[in-house]
Amino acid sequence: MKELAQQLGLSFLAEPWLPEVLIVVMAVVAVNTASYYLLRQAEKATQQTSNVWDDALVRAAARPLRVFIWLVGIAAASDVLGKHLGAPIFEFVPPLRNVGVVACLAWFMVLLIGNIANNIVSLGEAAGEEVDRTTIDALAKLAKLTVLVIAVLVAMQTLGISISGILAAGGIGGIAVGFAAKDLLANFFGGLTIYLDRPFSVGEWIRSPDKALEGTVEYIGWRHTRIRAFNKNPIYVPNALFTTIVVENPSRMTHRRISETVGLRYQDVEKLPAIVAEVKEMLQNHPEIDTEQTLIVNFNEFADSSLNFFIYTFTKTTGWVRYHEIKQDVLLKVAAIIARHGAGIAFPTRTVHLETAAGDAA
Secondary structure (H helix, E strand, O other): OHHHHHHOOOHHHHOOOHHHHHHHHHHHHHHHHHHHHHHHHHHHHHOOOOOOOHHHHHHHHHHHHHHHHHHHHHHHHHHHHHHHHOOHHHHHHHHHHHHHHHHHHHHHHHHHHHHHHHHHHHHHHHOOOOOOHHHHHHHHHHHHHHHHHHHHHHHHHHOOOOOHHHHHHHHHHHHHHHHHOHHHHHHHHHHHHHHHHOOOOOOOEEEEOOOOEEEEEEEEOOOEEEEEOOOOOEEEEEHHHHHOOOOEOHHHOOOEEEEEEEEEOHHHHHHHHHHHHHHHHHHHHOOOEOOOOOOEEEEEEEOOOOEEEEEEEEEOOOOHHHHHHHHHHHHHHHHHHHHHOOOOEOOOOOOOOOOOOHHHOO
Protein backbone atom coordinates (compact mmCIF):
# COMPACT_ATOMS: atom_id res chain seq x y z
CA MET A 1 0.00 0.00 0.00
CA LYS A 2 2.80 2.34 0.90
CA GLU A 3 4.70 1.49 -2.32
CA LEU A 4 1.56 2.07 -4.41
CA ALA A 5 0.94 5.43 -2.79
CA GLN A 6 4.53 6.46 -3.49
CA GLN A 7 4.26 5.38 -7.13
CA LEU A 8 1.12 7.48 -7.54
CA GLY A 9 2.72 10.48 -5.86
CA LEU A 10 0.32 10.21 -2.91
CA SER A 11 2.74 9.14 -0.26
CA PHE A 12 0.86 11.06 2.44
CA LEU A 13 -1.90 8.41 2.21
CA ALA A 14 0.41 5.95 3.87
CA GLU A 15 1.22 8.23 6.80
CA PRO A 16 0.22 6.85 10.22
CA TRP A 17 -1.44 10.13 11.27
CA LEU A 18 -3.93 10.12 8.38
CA PRO A 19 -6.52 7.77 9.98
CA GLU A 20 -6.52 9.82 13.17
CA VAL A 21 -7.01 13.05 11.26
CA LEU A 22 -9.80 11.53 9.17
CA ILE A 23 -11.56 10.31 12.32
CA VAL A 24 -11.38 13.81 13.81
CA VAL A 25 -12.71 15.40 10.62
CA MET A 26 -15.55 12.89 10.35
CA ALA A 27 -16.45 13.45 13.99
CA VAL A 28 -16.51 17.23 13.43
CA VAL A 29 -18.76 16.86 10.39
CA ALA A 30 -21.12 14.56 12.29
CA VAL A 31 -21.35 16.81 15.34
CA ASN A 32 -21.79 19.89 13.15
CA THR A 33 -24.60 18.26 11.17
CA ALA A 34 -26.33 17.07 14.33
CA SER A 35 -26.09 20.49 15.96
CA TYR A 36 -27.54 22.11 12.83
CA TYR A 37 -30.66 19.97 12.85
CA LEU A 38 -31.07 20.19 16.62
CA LEU A 39 -30.90 23.99 16.50
CA ARG A 40 -33.42 24.06 13.65
CA GLN A 41 -35.89 22.05 15.72
CA ALA A 42 -35.23 24.17 18.81
CA GLU A 43 -35.83 27.35 16.82
CA LYS A 44 -39.19 26.07 15.57
CA ALA A 45 -40.21 25.19 19.12
CA THR A 46 -39.18 28.54 20.61
CA GLN A 47 -41.08 30.49 17.96
CA GLN A 48 -44.30 29.27 19.58
CA THR A 49 -43.55 31.06 22.87
CA SER A 50 -43.76 34.77 23.78
CA ASN A 51 -40.54 34.67 25.81
CA VAL A 52 -37.89 37.09 24.55
CA TRP A 53 -35.02 34.88 25.71
CA ASP A 54 -35.46 31.38 24.28
CA ASP A 55 -35.62 32.07 20.55
CA ALA A 56 -33.00 34.82 20.91
CA LEU A 57 -30.68 32.28 22.55
CA VAL A 58 -31.19 29.62 19.89
CA ARG A 59 -30.74 32.01 16.96
CA ALA A 60 -27.67 33.57 18.53
CA ALA A 61 -26.04 30.17 19.11
CA ALA A 62 -26.50 28.82 15.56
CA ARG A 63 -23.48 30.24 13.70
CA PRO A 64 -21.01 30.66 16.60
CA LEU A 65 -21.63 27.05 17.67
CA ARG A 66 -20.83 25.65 14.22
CA VAL A 67 -17.67 27.76 14.00
CA PHE A 68 -16.72 26.64 17.52
CA ILE A 69 -17.11 22.96 16.57
CA TRP A 70 -14.92 23.38 13.47
CA LEU A 71 -12.39 25.36 15.50
CA VAL A 72 -12.10 22.64 18.12
CA GLY A 73 -11.95 19.96 15.43
CA ILE A 74 -9.20 21.70 13.46
CA ALA A 75 -7.25 22.27 16.68
CA ALA A 76 -7.56 18.57 17.54
CA ALA A 77 -6.39 17.55 14.05
CA SER A 78 -3.50 19.99 14.36
CA ASP A 79 -2.49 18.37 17.67
CA VAL A 80 -2.37 15.00 15.93
CA LEU A 81 -0.22 16.39 13.15
CA GLY A 82 2.01 18.16 15.65
CA LYS A 83 2.72 14.95 17.53
CA HIS A 84 3.73 13.11 14.34
CA LEU A 85 5.44 15.90 12.44
CA GLY A 86 6.93 17.88 15.31
CA ALA A 87 6.93 21.12 13.30
CA PRO A 88 7.37 24.29 15.46
CA ILE A 89 4.41 25.94 13.79
CA PHE A 90 2.01 23.65 15.64
CA GLU A 91 3.06 25.24 18.94
CA PHE A 92 0.91 28.23 18.00
CA VAL A 93 -2.25 26.13 17.72
CA PRO A 94 -3.29 26.08 21.44
CA PRO A 95 -3.16 29.88 21.98
CA LEU A 96 -4.88 30.51 18.64
CA ARG A 97 -7.53 27.96 19.59
CA ASN A 98 -8.10 29.74 22.91
CA VAL A 99 -8.42 33.10 21.18
CA GLY A 100 -10.88 31.55 18.73
CA VAL A 101 -12.98 30.18 21.59
CA VAL A 102 -13.09 33.64 23.20
CA ALA A 103 -14.06 35.15 19.86
CA CYS A 104 -16.90 32.64 19.42
CA LEU A 105 -18.22 33.37 22.91
CA ALA A 106 -18.07 37.12 22.25
CA TRP A 107 -19.80 36.64 18.90
CA PHE A 108 -22.54 34.63 20.59
CA MET A 109 -23.07 37.29 23.31
CA VAL A 110 -23.23 40.11 20.75
CA LEU A 111 -25.83 38.24 18.68
CA LEU A 112 -27.80 37.36 21.82
CA ILE A 113 -27.94 40.99 22.97
CA GLY A 114 -29.08 42.16 19.53
CA ASN A 115 -31.76 39.45 19.30
CA ILE A 116 -33.12 40.24 22.77
CA ALA A 117 -33.31 43.96 21.94
CA ASN A 118 -35.17 43.22 18.69
CA ASN A 119 -37.56 40.84 20.46
CA ILE A 120 -38.39 43.43 23.13
CA VAL A 121 -39.22 45.99 20.45
CA SER A 122 -41.22 43.53 18.32
CA LEU A 123 -43.25 42.14 21.21
CA GLY A 124 -43.97 45.63 22.56
CA GLU A 125 -45.19 46.88 19.19
CA ALA A 126 -47.24 43.73 18.63
CA ALA A 127 -48.97 44.31 21.98
CA GLY A 128 -49.77 47.88 20.99
CA GLU A 129 -47.40 49.36 23.57
CA GLU A 130 -45.12 52.30 22.92
CA VAL A 131 -41.50 51.17 22.97
CA ASP A 132 -38.51 53.41 23.58
CA ARG A 133 -36.49 52.07 20.65
CA THR A 134 -33.77 54.70 21.13
CA THR A 135 -33.12 53.70 24.74
CA ILE A 136 -33.16 49.98 23.93
CA ASP A 137 -30.70 50.47 21.07
CA ALA A 138 -28.43 52.55 23.29
CA LEU A 139 -28.42 49.93 26.05
CA ALA A 140 -27.84 47.15 23.51
CA LYS A 141 -24.87 48.99 22.00
CA LEU A 142 -23.43 49.62 25.46
CA ALA A 143 -23.77 45.93 26.35
CA LYS A 144 -22.16 44.85 23.05
CA LEU A 145 -19.26 47.25 23.60
CA THR A 146 -18.76 45.85 27.09
CA VAL A 147 -18.67 42.29 25.74
CA LEU A 148 -16.13 43.21 23.05
CA VAL A 149 -13.85 45.01 25.52
CA ILE A 150 -13.91 42.04 27.91
CA ALA A 151 -13.28 39.62 25.02
CA VAL A 152 -10.25 41.62 23.84
CA LEU A 153 -8.81 41.72 27.36
CA VAL A 154 -9.33 37.98 27.86
CA ALA A 155 -7.75 37.23 24.47
CA MET A 156 -4.73 39.39 25.32
CA GLN A 157 -4.34 37.61 28.64
CA THR A 158 -4.58 34.27 26.83
CA LEU A 159 -1.76 35.30 24.52
CA GLY A 160 0.41 36.17 27.51
CA ILE A 161 0.07 39.94 27.28
CA SER A 162 -0.19 41.68 30.65
CA ILE A 163 -3.37 43.71 30.91
CA SER A 164 -2.76 45.27 34.33
CA GLY A 165 -1.54 48.53 32.78
CA ILE A 166 -4.48 48.58 30.39
CA LEU A 167 -6.91 48.04 33.27
CA ALA A 168 -5.32 50.86 35.25
CA ALA A 169 -5.66 53.25 32.32
CA GLY A 170 -9.18 52.00 31.72
CA GLY A 171 -10.07 52.70 35.35
CA ILE A 172 -9.00 56.32 34.98
CA GLY A 173 -10.91 56.59 31.72
CA GLY A 174 -13.95 54.98 33.34
CA ILE A 175 -13.95 57.62 36.06
CA ALA A 176 -13.86 60.35 33.44
CA VAL A 177 -16.68 58.74 31.46
CA GLY A 178 -18.68 58.28 34.65
CA PHE A 179 -18.45 61.99 35.46
CA ALA A 180 -19.38 62.91 31.90
CA ALA A 181 -22.38 60.56 31.84
CA LYS A 182 -23.56 61.00 35.43
CA ASP A 183 -26.90 62.51 34.38
CA LEU A 184 -27.54 59.70 31.90
CA LEU A 185 -26.70 57.09 34.54
CA ALA A 186 -28.85 58.86 37.14
CA ASN A 187 -31.81 58.76 34.76
CA PHE A 188 -31.14 55.11 33.97
CA PHE A 189 -31.12 54.09 37.64
CA GLY A 190 -34.16 56.30 38.25
CA GLY A 191 -36.00 54.39 35.53
CA LEU A 192 -34.82 51.12 37.06
CA THR A 193 -36.23 52.22 40.43
CA ILE A 194 -39.60 52.99 38.82
CA TYR A 195 -39.68 49.57 37.15
CA LEU A 196 -38.80 47.78 40.40
CA ASP A 197 -40.87 49.76 42.93
CA ARG A 198 -43.81 50.58 40.63
CA PRO A 199 -44.96 53.77 42.43
CA PHE A 200 -47.05 54.41 39.32
CA SER A 201 -47.75 52.84 35.97
CA VAL A 202 -48.97 53.93 32.55
CA GLY A 203 -52.50 55.34 32.64
CA GLU A 204 -52.40 56.49 36.28
CA TRP A 205 -52.84 60.04 37.53
CA ILE A 206 -49.92 61.33 39.59
CA ARG A 207 -48.86 64.65 41.09
CA SER A 208 -46.04 66.00 43.22
CA PRO A 209 -46.33 68.56 46.01
CA ASP A 210 -42.65 69.38 45.49
CA LYS A 211 -42.93 70.30 41.80
CA ALA A 212 -45.55 71.78 39.48
CA LEU A 213 -46.20 68.29 38.20
CA GLU A 214 -49.60 66.69 37.70
CA GLY A 215 -51.16 64.60 34.98
CA THR A 216 -51.65 61.13 33.53
CA VAL A 217 -48.63 58.89 32.91
CA GLU A 218 -48.40 58.03 29.21
CA TYR A 219 -44.99 56.43 28.90
CA ILE A 220 -42.17 55.22 31.17
CA GLY A 221 -38.74 54.87 29.55
CA TRP A 222 -35.22 54.32 30.84
CA ARG A 223 -34.33 57.98 30.36
CA HIS A 224 -37.55 59.91 30.95
CA THR A 225 -41.23 59.56 31.80
CA ARG A 226 -43.90 61.35 29.74
CA ILE A 227 -46.87 62.79 31.61
CA ARG A 228 -49.90 64.28 29.90
CA ALA A 229 -51.07 67.31 31.87
CA PHE A 230 -54.77 68.08 32.23
CA ASN A 231 -54.41 70.89 29.69
CA LYS A 232 -53.21 68.15 27.29
CA ASN A 233 -49.61 69.38 27.19
CA PRO A 234 -46.93 66.65 27.43
CA ILE A 235 -44.45 66.89 30.30
CA TYR A 236 -41.12 65.07 29.90
CA VAL A 237 -39.66 64.31 33.32
CA PRO A 238 -36.11 62.91 33.75
CA ASN A 239 -36.34 59.70 35.75
CA ALA A 240 -33.66 60.88 38.16
CA LEU A 241 -36.13 63.47 39.48
CA PHE A 242 -38.42 60.75 40.86
CA THR A 243 -35.71 59.64 43.29
CA THR A 244 -35.68 63.05 45.01
CA ILE A 245 -39.33 64.20 45.07
CA VAL A 246 -42.54 63.03 46.73
CA VAL A 247 -45.02 61.55 44.26
CA GLU A 248 -48.72 61.18 45.05
CA ASN A 249 -50.74 58.59 43.15
CA PRO A 250 -54.43 59.55 43.45
CA SER A 251 -55.33 56.76 41.01
CA ARG A 252 -54.73 54.26 43.81
CA MET A 253 -56.98 55.97 46.37
CA THR A 254 -59.67 53.79 47.95
CA HIS A 255 -62.25 56.57 48.56
CA ARG A 256 -62.84 60.25 47.90
CA ARG A 257 -63.45 62.64 50.77
CA ILE A 258 -66.21 65.20 51.23
CA SER A 259 -65.08 67.87 53.67
CA GLU A 260 -67.37 70.93 53.81
CA THR A 261 -68.31 73.62 56.31
CA VAL A 262 -71.88 74.93 56.34
CA GLY A 263 -72.88 78.13 58.15
CA LEU A 264 -76.33 78.86 59.65
CA ARG A 265 -77.70 82.23 60.75
CA TYR A 266 -77.35 83.14 64.43
CA GLN A 267 -81.13 83.37 64.80
CA ASP A 268 -81.32 79.66 63.90
CA VAL A 269 -79.29 78.51 66.90
CA GLU A 270 -82.23 76.59 68.41
CA LYS A 271 -82.72 74.68 65.16
CA LEU A 272 -79.06 73.74 64.81
CA PRO A 273 -79.09 70.44 66.79
CA ALA A 274 -82.00 69.02 64.78
CA ILE A 275 -80.41 70.07 61.47
CA VAL A 276 -77.07 68.47 62.38
CA ALA A 277 -78.77 65.26 63.45
CA GLU A 278 -80.84 65.02 60.24
CA VAL A 279 -77.84 65.74 58.01
CA LYS A 280 -75.92 62.95 59.74
CA GLU A 281 -78.85 60.56 59.32
CA MET A 282 -79.10 61.50 55.65
CA LEU A 283 -75.41 60.66 55.11
CA GLN A 284 -75.70 57.36 56.97
CA ASN A 285 -78.56 56.34 54.67
CA HIS A 286 -77.03 57.67 51.46
CA PRO A 287 -76.25 54.76 49.07
CA GLU A 288 -73.04 56.37 47.78
CA ILE A 289 -71.50 57.14 51.19
CA ASP A 290 -69.26 54.53 52.80
CA THR A 291 -70.45 54.44 56.40
CA GLU A 292 -67.59 52.13 57.42
CA GLN A 293 -65.24 55.08 56.99
CA THR A 294 -65.07 58.14 59.24
CA LEU A 295 -68.36 60.06 59.20
CA ILE A 296 -68.65 63.27 61.23
CA VAL A 297 -71.33 65.96 61.30
CA ASN A 298 -70.86 68.40 64.20
CA PHE A 299 -71.29 72.02 65.15
CA ASN A 300 -67.79 73.38 65.68
CA GLU A 301 -67.52 77.18 65.41
CA PHE A 302 -69.12 80.49 66.32
CA ALA A 303 -67.98 82.42 63.27
CA ASP A 304 -68.29 86.16 62.65
CA SER A 305 -71.56 85.87 60.74
CA SER A 306 -72.60 82.24 61.12
CA LEU A 307 -72.90 79.13 63.24
CA ASN A 308 -70.68 76.64 61.43
CA PHE A 309 -71.06 72.88 61.37
CA PHE A 310 -68.83 70.65 59.27
CA ILE A 311 -69.40 67.52 57.20
CA TYR A 312 -66.63 64.95 56.93
CA THR A 313 -67.31 61.70 55.08
CA PHE A 314 -66.10 59.48 52.22
CA THR A 315 -67.75 58.34 49.02
CA LYS A 316 -67.56 54.78 47.74
CA THR A 317 -66.49 55.87 44.26
CA THR A 318 -63.05 57.18 43.33
CA GLY A 319 -64.11 58.46 39.92
CA TRP A 320 -63.64 62.21 39.60
CA VAL A 321 -66.85 62.92 37.67
CA ARG A 322 -69.02 60.57 39.72
CA TYR A 323 -67.59 61.99 42.95
CA HIS A 324 -68.72 65.51 42.07
CA GLU A 325 -72.18 64.25 41.18
CA ILE A 326 -72.46 62.62 44.62
CA LYS A 327 -71.07 65.70 46.36
CA GLN A 328 -73.61 67.90 44.58
CA ASP A 329 -76.42 65.59 45.65
CA VAL A 330 -75.25 65.67 49.28
CA LEU A 331 -74.98 69.48 49.38
CA LEU A 332 -78.42 69.95 47.81
CA LYS A 333 -79.94 67.58 50.36
CA VAL A 334 -78.23 69.53 53.16
CA ALA A 335 -79.73 72.75 51.78
CA ALA A 336 -83.17 71.10 51.64
CA ILE A 337 -82.87 69.95 55.27
CA ILE A 338 -81.95 73.47 56.38
CA ALA A 339 -84.90 74.95 54.49
CA ARG A 340 -87.30 72.32 55.85
CA HIS A 341 -86.45 73.39 59.39
CA GLY A 342 -87.16 77.02 58.54
CA ALA A 343 -83.52 77.99 58.90
CA GLY A 344 -81.26 79.70 56.42
CA ILE A 345 -77.69 79.47 55.20
CA ALA A 346 -75.72 82.43 56.53
CA PHE A 347 -73.84 84.94 54.47
CA PRO A 348 -71.55 87.75 55.68
CA THR A 349 -73.65 90.44 57.39
CA ARG A 350 -73.00 93.40 59.66
CA THR A 351 -75.45 94.94 62.12
CA VAL A 352 -75.07 98.63 63.07
CA HIS A 353 -76.54 99.76 66.38
CA LEU A 354 -77.23 103.54 66.65
CA GLU A 355 -77.46 105.04 70.11
CA THR A 356 -79.68 108.05 70.63
CA ALA A 357 -78.58 110.67 73.15
CA ALA A 358 -81.11 111.58 75.91
CA GLY A 359 -81.19 115.27 74.96
CA ASP A 360 -81.80 114.61 71.28
CA ALA A 361 -85.39 113.51 71.73
CA ALA A 362 -87.71 115.57 69.56
